Amino acid sequence: MKTLYILRHAKSSWEFEGLSDHDRPLNKRGRNDAPLMGQELAAQGVKPELIISSPAVRALSTATLAGKEMDFDADDIVVDTRVYGADKNDLLEVVQSAPAEVKHLMLVGHNEALSDFANMLSPEPVASLPTAGAVGIRFNCESWYDISKKNAELLFYDFPKNYK
Numbered sequence: 001m002k003t004l005y006i007l008r009h010a011k012s013s014w015e016f017e018g019l020s021d022h023d024r025p026l027n028k029r030g031r032n033d034a035p036l037m038g039q040e041l042a043a044q045g046v047k048p049e050l051i052i053s054s055p056a057v058r059a060l061s062t063a064t065l066a067g068k069e070m071d072f073d074a075d076d077i078v079v080d081t082r083v084y085g086a087d088k089n090d091l092l093e094v095v096q097s098a099p100a101e102v103k104h105l106m107l108v109g110h111n112e113a114l115s116d117f118a119n120m121l122s123p124e125p126v127a128s129l130p131t132a133g134a135v136g137i138r139f140n141c142e143s144w145y146d147i148s149k150k151n152a153e154l155l156f157y158d159f160p161k162n163y164k
Contacts, residue, residue, distance in 0.1 A: 002139045002147060003155070004095060004121070005046055005106040007066060008114050010034040010132040010160075012058040022084065026061050033132040033160040034062045038069025040163060041134060044156065048072060048106035052094060054083035056110070062132065063108040083109040088116040096144045105144075121147060124154045133159035 010030030053063035064074045118126040118135045136155035139147040
């Protein structure tokens with residue numbers, strides 16, 4: 001069995017003119033929502049063995065803050081440049097390149113690619129992921145190369161407003 005957790009970055013700030021899209025930080029709501037979702041995911045038993053994140057500041061900050069709540073060391077987050085600006089097929093390649101021994105993987109990135117990717121794999125429709133929204137999908141297979149809608153089970157679709 002393989003389990004994939006898909007987490008959209010938390011709310012980012014547009015406050016700093018001149019910052020590139022890549023360098024935008026989280027805003028106050030994002031800094032609150034990322035650890036909140038980490039806590040809620042941990043309460044559901046989510047414990048990733050590997051977190052792969054986009055290099056964008058807002059995504060990596062989300063991965064760090066949420067990961068901390070799931071007892072995941074920030075130094076172990078793998079930054080993959082392919083996640084930033086990716087489409088659903090690029091994201092599939094990223095996941096398929098995960099080490100075979102990893103059974104529980106979290107991918108942190110951006111919409112619309114993440115929502116498209118979740119819908120490519122989920123046997124049930126998944127609404128567009130809001131900021132800090134998460135999806136969990138379990139696959140009845142032993143290899144990341146074999147994940148597909150045909151062997152998938154949607155575990156959850158969750159987001160911060162469920163807890164406010």
